[in-house]
Amino acid sequence: MKTDNKFSMTVLSRSTNESFIRSVVATFAAQLDPTVEEISDIKTAVSEAVTNCIVHAYKDSIGKIYITCEISNNLLTVKIRDKGVGIENITKAMEPLYTTAGDERAGLGFAVMQSFMDGIKVRSKLGSGTTVVLRKNISVRYGTARE
Ligand SMILES: Nc1ncnc2c1ncn2[C@@H]1O[C@H](COP(=O)(O)OP(=O)(O)OP(=O)(O)O)[C@@H](O)[C@H]1O
Ligand SMILES: [Mg+2]
Numbered sequence: 001m002k003t004d005n006k007f008s009m010t011v012l013s014r015s016t017n018e019s020f021i022r023s024v025v026a027t028f029a030a031q032l033d034p035t036v037e038e039i040s041d042i043k044t045a046v047s048e049a050v051t052n053c054i055v056h057a058y059k060d061s062i063g064k065i066y067i068t069c070e071i072s073n074n075l076l077t078v079k080i081r082d083k084g085v086g087i088e089n090i091t092k093a094m095e096p097l098y099t100t101a102g103d104e105r106a107g108l109g110f111a112v113m114q115s116f117m118d119g120i121k122v123r124s125k126l127g128s129g130t131t132v133v134l135r136k137n138i139s140v141r142y143g144t145a146r147e
Pocket of ligand 2: 048052110
């Protein structure tokens with residue numbers, strides 16, 4: 001598939017970088033002329049994925065988060081990868097309300113990513129890390145006012 005545009009970046013898993021990554025991805029996605037709602041969906045999903053790297057993957061440490069963003073035609077693909085603890089059972093982890101963080105978290109991150117994006121793929125290996133791939137189709141509307 002032809003790639004129209006792409007960027008990659010690596011950041012440390014510091015909580016301040018959650019809003020930083022979210023803004024960078026949103027700014028990159030802006031070239032597709034998304035609606036306010038589409039941008040908001042992307043920001044929310046990216047936040048959830050990055051927060052998971054910070055609070056779960058590198059729970060008691062600081063590690064690297066690898067982000068790759070690609071635009072091909074009207075499809076935005078965001079890949080968020082960590083080399084943290086990994087997920088033992090992905091199917092279970094993606095169930096709404098499932099969390100390993102007790103009362104601290106709601107267990108809704110993956111459910112949010114699923115509902116706000118058009119596609120999500122998760123790969124993980126215990127002890128090696130996790131990759132989350134998020135996809136969003138940005139609608140094309142010619143000659144209509146944008147929100
Ligand atoms: N990058 C990751 N590395 C390791 N474990 C992860 C990662 N992402 C998710 N998990 C595991 O999957 C579970 C479910 O994740 P999800 O984002 O749905 O909920 P949560 O993070 O526990 O709560 P919330 O997102 O509502 O704050 C987590 O509790 C954690 O055990
Ligand atoms: Mg989460």
